[in-house]
Amino acid sequence: MSNRIAVLSAAVGAALLAMSGQVYAQAQGIEVRLSGQVNRAIMHVDDGEESEHFFVDNGISSTRFRLSATAPLTQGLRLGSVFETEFQSNSSSAVTMATRDIAAEFNERHMDVFLEGGFGKVSLGQGDGAANGAMEVDLSGTSVAHWSGTNNIGGGFAFRNDAGGLVGPTIGSSITNQDFESRYDRLRYDTPKFGGFSLAGSLGSSGNEDVREFALWYSGDMGGLGRLAGAVGFSKQDGPIDTAEDEVTGGSVSWLHGSGFNVTLAHSQRETGGRDRDFTYAKLGYKFGKHAVSLDWGRGEHQSAEDDESTMVGVGYVWAPVAWADIYAAAKRHTLDAASGVDAQDINIFMVGTRVKF
Amino acid sequence: MKALGLLALAAALGGCGAAPFDYHQAGEIKQGPGVFTGNEGALVFKPGQAKPAAASSEAEEFERWKRSAEGSSEYREFQDWREWREWKQRNAR
Numbered sequence: 114m115s116n117r118i119a120v121l122s123a124a125v126g127a128a129l130l131a132m133s134g135q136v137y138a139q140a141q142g143i144e145v146r147l148s149g150q151v152n153r154a155i156m157h158v159d160d161g162e163e164s165e166h167f168f169v170d171n172g173i174s175s176t177r178f179r180l181s182a183t184a185p186l187t188q189g190l191r192l193g194s195v196f197e198t199e200f201q202s203n204s205s206s207a208v209t210m211a212t213r214d215i216a217a218e219f220n221e222r223h224m225d226v227f228l229e230g231g232f233g234k235v236s237l238g239q240g241d242g243a244a245n246g247a248m249e250v251d252l253s254g255t256s257v258a259h260w261s262g263t264n265n266i267g268g269g270f271a272f273r274n275d276a277g278g279l280v281g282p283t284i285g286s287s288i289t290n291q292d293f294e295s296r297y298d299r300l301r302y303d304t305p306k307f308g309g310f311s312l313a314g315s316l317g318s319s320g321n322e323d324v325r326e327f328a329l330w331y332s333g334d335m336g337g338l339g340r341l342a343g344a345v346g347f348s349k350q351d352g353p354i355d356t357a358e359d360e361v362t363g364g365s366v367s368w369l370h371g372s373g374f375n376v377t378l379a380h381s382q383r384e385t386g387g388r389d390r391d392f393t394y395a396k397l398g399y400k401f402g403k404h405a406v407s408l409d410w411g412r413g414e415h416q417s418a419e420d421d422e423s424t425m426v427g428v429g430y431v432w433a434p435v436a437w438a439d440i441y442a443a444a445k446r447h448t449l450d451a452a453s454g455v456d457a458q459d460i461n462i463f464m465v466g467t468r469v470k471f
Numbered sequence: 472m473k474a475l476g477l478l479a480l481a482a483a484l485g486g487c488g489a490a491p492f493d494y495h496q497a498g499e500i501k502q503g504p505g506v507f508t509g510n511e512g513a514l515v516f517k518p519g520q521a522k523p524a525a526a527s528s529e530a531e532e533f534e535r536w537k538r539s540a541e542g543s544s545e546y547r548e549f550q551d552w553r554e555w556r557e558w559k560q561r562n563a564r
Contacts, residue, residue, distance in 0.1 A: 333491055333492065336489075
């Protein structure tokens with residue numbers, strides 16, 4: 114598989130080089146854009162034994178900057194690149210009671226070149242797999258405060274037993290949305306949209322293993338009935354042995370009615386390590402003017418161990434007084450029903466923060 | 472079973488007969504204006520439209536006009552204007 118990908122990549126690279134030789138107006142139409150955002154919050158966590166404040170970078174939509182460039186190659190054909198890196202200190206998904214401060218570091222998100230035209234889009238490099246984000250389609254307007262990625266806020270905190278000892282699974286290991294293989298080095302193809310639908314496929318490598326992903330994306334405006342967006346995807350990562358293979362199937366759909374009422378649903382199944390892990394999520398929301406509010410519920414089954422059940426209920430609010438800023442608040446409670454019989458204490462998390470686009 | 476679920480969802484979406492719109496992934500950088508970058512939402516550089524190139528093009532055009540207009544009444548008027556400007560500079564207080 115690796116060899117096939119290398120050959121494919123070389124072919125695309127050669128094609129891009131050949132085409133770039135025919136650039137008809139080298140300096141004409143080139144556009145370089147620099148943008149980014151800062152997203153900081155105060156988070157309060159109570160795990161039943163300790164409670165503490167944290168100054169965090171919101172892992173739902175981290176602090177980052179992006180440099181992108183596009184240029185026309187020929188009539189109807191554009192070549193472009195995206196360089197995006199995040200710079201998080203105290204990521205909200207990583208801090209714990211024992212580790213409140215985590216030094217900032219750069220993490221690559223996108224290092225991508227692409228060619229797009231009437232045939233669709235071909236991307237090569239580090240970037241989203243074909244199905245990345247298919248578990249996170251959300252039109253509620255509150256996604257910066259809470260969404261299906263339940264582990265993005267407080268994912269590092271471990272449940273405690275009644276005696277106050279740490280009993281093991283963290284929020285992040287017991288309830289995640291299993292959003293496929295995220296970003297990795299890959300070759301990806303997206304079809305043009307047909308009636309709101311588009312297909313995507315990617316081949317690449319992640320964690321030293323081959324990965325392939327496929328997804329069907331949809332977005333449509335139904336006039337008076339509002340907007341609907343959704344995606345279904347499949348990913349498979351090879352492993353050195355059969356039980357180490359990682360296979361995810363899932364999707365999400367979100368409907369925003371013209372009145373502001375909205376519903377979001379997501380479900381995924383992951384097979385790896387000889388265990389089937391499930392995730393189910395629902396969100397009800399309401400948008401009015403520059404405000405959005407929502408309630409959500411999520412459940413992870415068999416994720417941390419066979420028959421473990423981890424549940425989350427939450428509420429979120431976002432105020433967007435200007436187009437470049439969100440001010441938000443969220444609260445949620447995580448519960449673990451451990452198969453081991455240990456009585457785990459609930460974890461409560463509150464967060465207030467702001468995201469500013471620069 | 473999974474394939475059936477995927478097909479059912481795809482059919483439900485397809486049945487809506489809606490106009491497509493560009494869905495922006497929720498966790499990505501917001502679309503629209505930025506606090507420092509205004510309505511563009513990004514610092515934008517367009518190398519092909521740099522100002523020095525425009526100035527150079529203007530200078531070339533002036534040289535072409537000088538060569539083609541020499542001896543014309545328009546050119547004589549231009550020379551009179553230059554002489555007047557030089558006289559004014561010499562007599563400036």
